[in-house]
Amino acid sequence: MMIEYDNGIRIEPLNVNLDATRKCDYSFVSHAHSDHARKHRKILATPETALLYRYRFPSVPARVIPYGRKARIGSATVELFPSGHMLGAAQILVITKGTRIVYTGDFKTYPNLTCVPVEIRRCDILIMESTYGDPICSFPPQNEVYARIIMFIERCFADGNTPVLVGYATGKAQEVVFLIQQHGFPVHVDSKVAEINELYRSAGVKLKPTRHFTERSSAQRVLVVTPQTLRTEPYKALPYKRSVFLSGWSQGGNAKRFCVADWSLPLSDHADFNGLLSYVDKCRPKKIYTLHGTPQFATILREMGHDAEHINKGFKADHKRVRKSPLRKIDLGENFELF
Ligand SMILES: [Zn+2]
Numbered sequence: 001m002m003i004e005y006d007n008g009i010r011i012e013p014l015n016v017n018l019d020a021t022r023k024c025d026y027s028f029v030s031h032a033h034s035d036h037a038r039k040h041r042k043i044l045a046t047p048e049t050a051l052l053y054r055y056r057f058p059s060v061p062a063r064v065i066p067y068g069r070k071a072r073i074g075s076a077t078v079e080l081f082p083s084g085h086m087l088g089a090a091q092i093l094v095i096t097k098g099t100r101i102v103y104t105g106d107f108k109t110y111p112n113l114t115c116v117p118v119e120i121r122r123c124d125i126l127i128m129e130s131t132y133g134d135p136i137c138s139f140p141p142q143n144e145v146y147a148r149i150i151m152f153i154e155r156c157f158a159d160g161n162t163p164v165l166v167g168y169a170t171g172k173a174q175e176v177v178f179l180i181q182q183h184g185f186p187v188h189v190d191s192k193v194a195e196i197n198e199l200y201r202s203a204g205v206k207l208k209p210t211r212h213f214t215e216r217s218s219a220q221r222v223l224v225v226t227p228q229t230l231r232t233e234p235y236k237a238l239p240y241k242r243s244v245f246l247s248g249w250s251q252g253g254n255a256k257r258f259c260v261a262d263w264s265l266p267l268s269d270h271a272d273f274n275g276l277l278s279y280v281d282k283c284r285p286k287k288i289y290t291l292h293g294t295p296q297f298a299t300i301l302r303e304m305g306h307d308a309e310h311i312n313k314g315f316k317a318d319h320k321r322v323r324k325s326p327l328r329k330i331d332l333g334e335n336f337e338l339f
Contacts, residue, residue, distance in 0.1 A: 001096055003289070005315040009103055009127060011094055014076050016044055018092065018103045018127075029053055030105025031089035032170055044073075046080055048088025048203050052170065055199055067116070083107035084118030085269050086171030087200055093121055099319070101125040102283070108268070109275035110142040113178045114171075114205050118279075125319065126285035127311070131270050132248055133290060133297025139248060139272040148265055149176070149244070150183055156242050157220050164223040164243035166230065166261045169193050171269050172246060173224050174200045174207060181208045186221045188213040190229040213238075230260055248272065273297075280306065287319075 002012035008020035008027060019036045020027035028044045029037045032052035043062045045053060050062040065071050067090065070079045080090035085106040094101045100123040107129065111117050139145070149165065156163035165180070167173050169192040177187050177197060187210045189197065197207050213223045214234045229235050230243065245261035248268030266272075271279060276297065280288065288308040290298045301308035309317075 001099060001319045003101075003125070003127070003315075003317050003319065005291070005311045005313060009291075009311075011076075011096070011101055011103075013074055013096060014078070014094055015074055019105060028092055028103075030083065030091070030103075031086055033086070033106070033168075036105065044078075046088045046090045049090065050088075051203055052088060052196075052199055055195075081119045081121060082116045084109065084112055084115065086112070087115045087174070087203060087205065089115065091119075091121075093123065099124050101127065102285075103127040104129055104279075106131070106269070107271055107279070109271045109278060110139075112171075112175055112269065113182075114174045114200060114207075120279060120282040123283060123285050125287045125289070126280070126283055127289045127291060128276070128279065129270070130276055130290040130293040130297040130310075132268070132272050133276055133293040133300070135273050135300075137248065137273045139266045139268060142267075145265055145267050146179055149179065149246070149267070152242075152244055152263070152265075153180070153183075153185060153222055159242075160240055162221065162223060162238065162241040164225060164230075164241050164261075165246060166225060166227055166243055167246040167267070169226045170196050172267070173197075173226070174205065175269070176246060176267070177207055177210065177224050178205070180222050180224070186211075186217065186219055188215065188217070188221050188223050190225040192226050192228075193224055227260070289315075289317075 004010045007017055007022050007024055009018040017024050017027045019030050024040050026042045027040045029049055032049050037053050039057050043060055045062055047064045047066055050064050065080050067081055070077055076094050076096040079093045083089040083091045083105055085108050091102055091104045102123040107118050109118055153163040165176050167176055173193040180187050189210045190213055201207055243261040245264040246267040248266050248270055288301055288306055290310045295310035298308040298310040
């Protein structure tokens with residue numbers, strides 16, 4: 001059984017690329033973010049991801065498999081299960097010749113208000129995203145981040161400013177809109193966020209109505225917009241406003257590289273460093289491949305006793321039989337404090 005990384009991940013004998021980065025005949029699309037959801041001739045996805053994907057590519061045929069239902073593809077059995085990253089986001093379990101392989105796609109271990117939480121399955125080979133595989137990327141507890149967002153809004157109102165929450169249109173914006181509406185604040189959004197909100201509503205997510213951010217309102221309101229909107233004239237013309245960028249990249253002093261907002265908070269739709277470690281601890285794979293981020297995370301995993309390797313373009317590995325790592329596995333609980 002061969003695992004390759006070129007146009008996304010390929011697992012032989014599965015005739016489906018996983019998150020192919022260039023157009024191909026048939027790709028599993030783990031979720032609807034544009035860096036994972038390219039235009040293909042046919043896709044495999046959950047119903048929710050297919051809904052969001054076909055909003056951009058309506059003519060692409062989709063084989064849809066709901067979470068938890070097993071399906072045959074060639075000689076392999078596959079199952080999609082939640083990754084907690086955004087609405088419809090899925091990991092894929094591939095079972096071939098008795099070997100269980102999980103490809104995570106993007107995942108989040110903290111709960112997300114607008115999608116079902118991550119599930120973790122035991123497997124032999126784990127191919128995991130490791131975007132935040134650096135100890136500096138350790139986010140505060142999510143409820144603390146939510147509380148800081150609400151404090152930011154209340155402080156803006158007290159100072160006579162309009163609070164502006166800046167996030168990506170698909171997934172992040174809906175989580176924030178849901179949070180703010182739970183606290184009873186009216187929400188105004190830009191056109192891109194409004195479009196995706198509507199798709200979320202059609203998939204059953206209970207988002208209340210919003211108005212466009214240029215509409216005048218006598219009441220105090222919260223703006224939820226994409227980074228692109230900050231550069232538009234209608235936005236610049238709004239007086240008395242304060243903005244905060246919501247991203248995991250705000251951790252570790254990176255915020256200024258990514259956004260022009262006044263301030264930033266680490267609300268992420270990815271697992272942070274500790275989340276990645278806890279995933280591995282629960283999954284207990286025999287072999288780990290890390291994808292995205294830097295090779296540092298694979299090095300850390302090896303130091304903890306795992307058989308781990310970082311995947312770069314052109315990667316190819318032939319797995320005749322998966323062996324248990326000869327190194328002793330260190331109990332993760334004792335090591336949490338080190339980071
Ligand atoms: Zn994503």
